[in-house]
Amino acid sequence: MAKSPPLPKPTAAELDLLRLIWPLGSATVKQVHEAAQKDRPDLAQATVLRLMQIMHAKGLLVRDESQRSHVYAPAQPQDSLRTGLLRDLIHKAYSGSGKDLVMAALRGHVSREERDEIRRLLDGDAP
Structure with missing residues (x-):
């Protein structure tokens, strides 16, 4: 029986974003950025975008590209x-x-x- 690949492990910053996305279920970068602003008003939307793109590439997020603004969701509960x-x-x-x-x-x-x-x-x- 083939061993399944290990699940990706989030960095501390990625885990912070996941904590914002889980209650939302799915969200655009703008929505995640707005949620992050409450605790981190200095956080740039470009930083959130880049981090979410990295998380998607790692398999931590799935992305729906069917709309103009991509919608991201956690890859695992x-x-x-x-x-x-x-x-x-x-x-x-x-x-x-x-x-x-x-x-x-x-x-x-x-x-x-x-x-x-x-x-x-x-x-x-x-x-």
Whole structure:
């Protein structure tokens, strides 16, 4: 059986744009730029365009070229990408141990509210 090619891994800047695109479902460069302006008013639309073109070439975005303004959409769902990135992190940084990752996260990286939610989830009481 042939092994499927590895899924592309986004850079930090690409992941920032994906976080804007996922809730939109699909968007033009202009729409993504407008969404990015809230946190990064200095970000040029040309920079967003170039980054989205690179992301398309890498396979992180799909592009509909049927209209004058190209419409981009994530090539994979948010959960799928996160799962792949997490799997890589567990493998590389924690020698494959999910428990070690969770223990590291719980040591100072989780708020009291998040810790309570995790506890309810582990107890089977979470929605």
